[in-house]
Amino acid sequence: xxxxxxxxxxxxxxxxxxxxxxxxxxxxxxxxxxxxxxxxxxxxxxxxxxxxxxxxxxxxxxxxxxxxxxxxxxxxxxxxxxxxxxxxxxxxxxxxxxxxxxxxxxxxxxxxxxxxxxxxxxxxxxxxxxxxxxxxxxxxxxxxxxxxxxxxxxxxxxxxxxxxxxxxxxxxxxxxxxxxxxxxxxxxxxxxxxxxxxxxxxxxxxxxxxxxxxxxxxxxxxxxxxxxxxxxxxxxxxxxxxxxxxxxxxxxxxxxxxxxxxxxxxxxxxxxxxxxxxxxxxxxxxxxxxxxxxxxxxxxxxxxxxxxxxxxxxxxxxxxxxxxxxxxxxxxxxxxxxxxxxxxxxxxxxxxxxxxxxxxxxxxxxxxxxxxxxxxxxxxxxxxxxxxxxxxxxxxxxxxxxxxxxxxxxxxxxxxxxxxxxxxxxxxxxxxxxxxxxxxxxxxxxxxxxxxxxxxxxxxxxxxxxxxxxxxxxxxxxxxxxxxxxxxxxxxxxxxxxxxxxxxxxxxxxxxxxxxxxxxxxxxxxxxxxxxxxxxxxxxxxxxxxxxxxxxxxxxxxxxxxxxxxxxxxxxxxxxxxxxxxxxxxxxxxxxxxxxxxxxxxxxxxxxxxxxxxxxxxxxxxxxxxxxxxxxxxxxxxxxxxxxxxxxxxxxxxxxxxxxxxxxxxxxxxxxxxxxxxxxxxxxxxxxxxxxxxxxxxxxxxxxxxxxxxxxxxxxxxxxxxxxxxxxxxxxxxxxxxxxxxxxxxxxxxxxxxxxxxxxxxxxxxxxxxxxxxxxxxxxxxxxxxxxxxxxxxxxxxxxxxxxxxxxxxxxxxxxx
Numbered sequence: 174x175x176x177x178x179x180x181x182x183x184x185x186x187x188x189x190x191x192x193x194x195x196x197x198x199x200x201x202x203x204x205x206x207x208x209x210x211x212x213x214x215x216x217x218x219x220x221x222x223x224x225x226x227x228x229x230x231x232x233x234x235x236x237x238x239x240x241x242x243x244x245x246x247x248x249x250x251x252x253x254x255x256x257x258x259x260x261x262x263x264x265x266x267x268x269x270x271x272x273x274x275x276x277x278x279x280x281x282x283x284x285x286x287x288x289x290x291x292x293x294x295x296x297x298x299x300x301x302x303x304x305x306x307x308x309x310x311x312x313x314x315x316x317x318x319x320x321x322x323x324x325x326x327x328x329x330x331x332x333x334x335x336x337x338x339x340x341x342x343x344x345x346x347x348x349x350x351x352x353x354x355x356x357x358x359x360x361x362x363x364x365x366x367x368x369x370x371x372x373x374x375x376x377x378x379x380x381x382x383x384x385x386x387x388x389x390x391x392x393x394x395x396x397x398x399x400x401x402x403x404x405x406x407x408x409x410x411x412x413x414x415x416x417x418x419x420x421x422x423x424x425x426x427x428x429x430x431x432x433x434x435x436x437x438x439x440x441x442x443x444x445x446x447x448x449x450x451x452x453x454x455x456x457x458x459x460x461x462x463x464x465x466x467x468x469x470x471x472x473x474x475x476x477x478x479x480x481x482x483x484x485x486x487x488x489x490x491x492x493x494x495x496x497x498x499x500x501x502x503x504x505x506x507x508x509x510x511x512x513x514x515x516x517x518x519x520x521x522x523x524x525x526x527x528x529x530x531x532x533x534x535x536x537x538x539x540x541x542x543x544x545x546x547x548x549x550x551x552x553x554x555x556x557x558x559x560x561x562x563x564x565x566x567x568x569x570x571x572x573x574x575x576x577x578x579x580x581x582x583x584x585x586x587x588x589x590x591x592x593x594x595x596x597x598x599x600x601x602x603x604x605x606x607x608x609x610x611x612x613x614x615x616x617x618x619x620x621x622x623x624x625x626x627x628x629x630x631x632x633x634x635x636x637x638x639x640x641x642x643x644x645x646x647x648x649x650x651x652x653x654x655x656x657x658x659x660x661x662x663x664x665x666x667x668x669x670x671x672x673x674x675x676x677x678x679x680x681x682x683x684x685x686x687x688x689x690x691x692x693x694x695x696x697x698x699x700x701x702x703x704x705x706x707x708x709x710x711x712x713x714x715x716x717x718x719x720x721x722x723x724x725x726x727x728x729x730x731x732x733x734x735x736x737x738x739x740x741x742x743x744x745x746x747x748x749x750x751x752x753x754x755x756x757x758x759x760x761x762x763x764x765x766x767x768x769x770x771x772x773x774x775x776x777x778x779x780x781x782x783x784x785x786x787x788x789x790x791x792x793x794x795x796x797x798x799x800x801x802x803x804x805x806x807x808x809x810x811x812x813x814x815x816x817x818x819x820x821x822x823x824x825x826x827x828x829x830x831x832x833x834x835x836x837x838x839x840x841x842x843x844x845x846x847x848x849x850x851x852x853x854x855x856x857x858x859x860x861x862x863x864x865x866x867x868x869x870x871x872x873x874x875x876x877x878x879x880x881x882x883x884x885x886x887x888x889x890x891x892x893x894x895x896x897x898x899x900x901x902x903x904x905x906x907x908x909x910x911x912x913x914x915x916x917x918x919x920x921x922x923x924x925x926x927x928x929x930x931x932x933x934x935x936x937x938x939x940x941x942x943x944x945x946x947x948x949x950x951x952x953x954x955x956x957x958x959x960x961x962x963x964x965x966x967x968x969x970x971x972x973x974x975x976x977x978x979x980x981x982x983x984x985x986x987x988x989x990x
């Protein structure tokens with residue numbers, strides 16, 4: 174049988190016929206009347222056909238080569254839409270456009286029929302998706318593992334200026350990209366109890382009994398490499414009931430009872446990050462995390478045992494990367510399997526665990542360093558709490574031997590906090606892994622020196638850094654075809670898989686003709702975004718204004734409020750002096766607030782109120798516009814990022830682990846205004862201080878300012894523009910019908926110490942924005958800086974990051990051609 178080849182993708186003559194065949198045979202529809210969703214689905218299935226052939230060949234190559242494989246465990250992925258990504262990666266765009274045209278549609282119109290996959294929330298999930306793209310393109314044997322959520326996070330609507338959350342039923346009409354694998358169902362257990370017994374050799378053993386069960390069904394989503402020669406997959410788990418529908422209860426009239434088991438089981442994969450304020454929400458989150466790791470480890474072990482029953486070589490064949498603390502219960506689960514089910518000794522099992530797992534930390538925020546109540550964990554996973562307690566006991570013996578008499582160190586390093594009776598999952602991940610990495614140089618330094626210094630001292634060399642990266646295939650080649658075409662015309666196409674090639678653009682920053690072409694590509698992207706904003710919000714924006722963009726999760730440390738204060742300051746300046754020598758500016762802000770995050774939702778309301786006031790002011794509306802972009806998501810980002818002139822990355826220094834939005838904007842030629850936080854530090858080093866706008870306190874200065882007892886009121890009293898902006902917000906200038914609407918924001922700022930140091934960085938931010946305005950008034954100088962930013966982004970490719978993981982953490986080599 175002939176092996177499939179990439180040339181099969183380009184058999185465009187058969188593509189139109191395949192589309193029609195799928196509409197008839199899979200969708201069960203006629204071709205008439207024409208329907209764009211129907212034709213999108215037919216095209217998607219035709220693309221999937223071609224992918225499956227290459228995917229099967231890829232799996233065969235894994236087995237033939239006996240390669241070590243990496244398994245990337247993440248509670249979220251954020252892949253966006255699949256169709257255009259697949260078509261672009263496989264080099265099929267021209268043929269698909271031709272086929273769509275013959276069917277009476279544009280390819281872009283068909284692509285708009287697809288909904289973003291509701292599998293993630295923000296940067297954590299998007300990073301995981303970028304890494305899977307690189308794993309495929311670099312031909313590294315590996316898979317992503319997650320949960321197939323029915324509803325994702327939520328769909329954000331803005332109603333009367335407020336965020337409202339709606340269920341995001343992204344698979345309402347099914348998904349052609351999801352392939353159910355019913356042949357590999359696994360049983361996952363919860364609750365019950367741990368039972369001690371003596372085996373036939375007289376050894377004391379434990380088993381988990383009287384547990385409830387849920388079935389985990391694997392569902393695959395394929396991920397093609399650029400060029401299509403290698404196709405890997407994400408395997409996502411859907412929860413189904415082990416007992417299903419109770420006909421007896423139904424026949425007795427208990428209709429709800431008949432469905433109860435099914436409903437409770439399937440809740441596990443309903444929603445990403447259920448509200449964990451009530452105890453039921455906490456329990457559901459814990460069950461989600463265990464559901465993911467239990468099913469995944471079953472699958473990994475099934476695959477491993479195909480080559481033999483021994484676990485002696487397990488770490489030589491398997492690398493498991495824990496993407497943040499959410500999957501950390503995997504450490505206890507693998508120990509349970511090895512000790513309780515495979516009947517291996519503790520020391521041998523623990524050695525296998527530590528050599529198999531690696532842990533990526535993504536945050537220094539205390540609330541994100543996950544802990545679980547020992548009572549809750551013991552009730553839901555009784556055997557796992559016993560195992561964690563034993564890991565903790567042995568670990569503390571190790572600490573006590575290294576630091577005799579140091580009770581404080583024992584308390585700080587314990588996995589189970591003796592005071593709060595909470596299980597510190599980050600500590601479990603560190604102890605149970607052979608490597609722990611941060612995601613930017615600054616972040617990794619903070620982990621070693623501030624967050625986990627005791628662990629770093631005990632385990633020299635365990636902590637390392639892998640700065641995050643982004644895939645250029647989606648974030649430049651796909652999202653920005655105008656700029657990609659210009660770049661390829663001047664340096665060739667190799668940059669798509671070797672982003673260091675962009676450095677060859679650097680001399681072109683001095684070429685006036687190239688700068689003009691660069692500006693033209695940017696303006697095309699701005700016009701595209703302006704059309705999108707008008708269609709979605711009814712607000713007209715001028716593509717000849719400076720597009721000043723801040724799009725990210727709403728959180729106080731990301732300081733959208735500081736952005737608002739600059740908007741109000743600029744508004745006041747323009748009201749006083751309409752002829753002020755500044756470029757006209759459009760400020761675009763987007764991002765979701767967690768449903769229970771009061772302050773973040775109030776800041777969204779402030780942004781929309783300021784936008785309403787500013788945009789209604791006829792005197793300055795041509796000089797300043799403000800737009801809040803509802804439901805920020807990957808497909809929206811693909812329109813926003815290529816159009817941005819200025820990228821706001823203004824978090825409080827020391828609080829953003831890395832960020833990847835900063836990289837995407839710079840890759841597309843936006844200049845960054847930001848603090849020395851996360852990957853901003855490395856971006857500044859790459860592009861040069863003269864091509865970025867840095868302001869604000871550094872991370873050590875933030876720490877010192879807080880330690881000294883910062884008083885925001887003194888700073889406000891000394892700055893007239895800041896005082897004016899805060900006064901306008903506080904007295905209801907932007908909400909005259911509800912003058913006290915934003916008082917909670919001001920109270921938090923002025924009476925609770927301004928923890929995120931908005932007032933401390935305000936003046937420095939304003940001065941940096943003034944420098945932005947001055948440079949933008951010189952289009953040649955601005956464009957040259959824009960080109961230099963793109964040219965310096967080679968280091969920030971996810972390919973570089975994944976190769977570092979493969980060489981330094983996973984010990985995996987890419988497959989040969």
